[in-house]
Ligand SMILES: CC(C)(COP(=O)([O-])OP(=O)([O-])OC[C@H]1O[C@@H](n2cnc3c(N)ncnc32)[C@H](O)[C@@H]1OP(=O)([O-])[O-])[C@@H](O)C(=O)NCCC(=O)NCCSC(=O)C[C@@](C)(O)CC(=O)[O-]
């Protein structure tokens with residue numbers, strides 16, 4: 350039996366409410382016969398004892414017992430007792446998974462949800478519509494996200510299939526924008542009617558561009574000459590490639606601003622999108638370069654000369670990741686029957702909107718209608734880094750009449766599709782399932798890079814389908830009609846949520 354003073358039920362209820370361990374509006378529920386964590390409740394425990402929290406000092410002593418691992422100690426504490434340790438700063442809330450160990454990941458997340466709920470006056474996450482159960486967190490830990498409280502499901506639709514380079518692919522799209530899948534499907538139908546899409550891969554090179562300071566512009570200039578020389582290239586290449594089985598240095602591009610040198614390392618990265626890989630290789634190459642230029646100072650591994658996750662002309666001009674051109678001919682009859690417009694109207698609109706309109710707006714790489722819509726939906730479905738949609742969506746859509754104006758020749762040129770089929774979010778189960786559906790899960794068994802290149806080809810082709818359908822809807826004046834049908838919910842708008850306010854002061 351515990352030696353703690355025994356409270357009355359009412360005392361205990363007040364104590365727990367004061368400590369925000371139960372909802373102030375609720376009464377104590379019926380006590381369980383034993384605690385689910387196996388702690389604190391002997392078989393013949395009274396009502397009060399079942400709910401009795403050990404004191405902070407007792408919990409700490411259990412937690413810090415040196416003969417046990419932290420995971421073993423935490424298993425002896427109830428959820429509320431762990432929360433007590435978190436509240437008192439003895440356990441970092443973001444470290445719960447690591448401390449609990451692989452077998453208890455869901456418990457760690459359940460406890461974090463309670464901590465987050467109580468630290469802010471938000472509606473309790475414990476009864477929230479944000480799901481957290483039945484998810485494989487072992488793939489998330491140390492790879493995909495920190496401080497996890499659950500996951501946010503996004504609807505996954507299928508457009509197509511679309512015939513790409515002679516193979517028929519379903520087009521997976523994770524999106525909350527109604528009409529997108531319908532529109533892309535219509536585009537696929539029209540493209541298939543003309544025999545499908547052909548693609549060309551013109552380049553495959555991820556880039557990283559560090560910023561390197563020198564004491565003077567003269568010394569920076571000397572280093573630039575060395576980097577641009579055969580000798581410098583060979584030294585940097587050897588160092589770079591020592592860090593990976595798959596990363597191969599393809600080119601170096603250097604530029605100077607004052608006494609700062611920028612070097613853009615361009616690398617093939619096998620089936621990985623490659624940003625971790627190329628950053629690791631670049632760091633090693635710079636270490637070696639410093640042996641030749643001791644006065645250089647690496648200001649940052651990324652000097653924005655890469656350019657990652659930001660709009661930049663260098664990406665549009667030089668390419669980044671996979672550079673793809675996709676091409677198709679759509680018969681005029683299909684333009685009329687499936688797309689409800691004409692070849693002439695489409696070509697005219699494409700020039701006035703995608704080319705002249707974007708030029709008037711001062712666009713860089715935005716010579717398209719909605720490439721980012723299709724690309725981002727496929728990125729989310731296949732576990733890509735969604736922030737890279739910025740440059741990956743750069744696209745020029747071109748249309749011209751062929752066969753005496755009867756048919757439509759269409760191309761999309763996308764120089765920066767940054768995708769992988771290994772690494773990053775591609776290791777998550779559902780995203781892997783989508784890659785598997787496409788036949789490109791993981792590393793290609795014979796030709797590293799083949800799977801990720803196929804994904805880039807699929808994306809460019811699907812973008813073409815989306816471009817074709819939206820431009821047709823705009824030309825025919827059907828845009829808003831479609832969105833009223835597919836993109837305006839009939840479900841009542843939810844009530845205004847309670848604003849987040851600072852939570853109560855930590856418990857004494
Ligand atoms: C990783 C840190 C924070 C470590 O940084 P650190 O200083 O070693 O961490 P620490 O152990 O001293 O902890 C300091 C605080 O960090 C937080 N913290 C620490 N660990 C965790 C954790 N596991 N989960 C949640 N929070 C954590 C936490 O707030 C903690 O305070 P505490 O609560 O302990 O008093 C640091 O090295 C960092 O911020 N690195 C930068 C990484 C980053 O921002 N990556 C973004 C992706 S890169 C990219 O996508 C774009 C790029 C790079 O290409 C763009 C470009 O071109 O520039």
Ligand SMILES: NC(=O)C1=CN([C@@H]2O[C@H](COP(=O)(O)OP(=O)(O)OC[C@H]3O[C@@H](n4cnc5c(N)ncnc54)[C@H](OP(=O)(O)O)[C@@H]3O)[C@@H](O)[C@H]2O)C=CC1
Nearest residue numbers: 593594595619620621622623624625626734772773792797
């Ligand atoms: N660090 C940064 O600055 C940035 C990081 N990111 C993040 O980087 C992550 C992706 O990094 P990335 O480098 O793509 O992936 P990973 O860091 O997961 O690296 C890929 C790993 O897979 C191995 N591998 C096995 N088979 C293959 C194959 N066929 N082709 C390629 N690699 C293979 C590589 O081997 P080996 O060890 O031999 O190379 C490497 O260990 C994402 O989470 C992204 O969000 C995004 C932007 C910037």
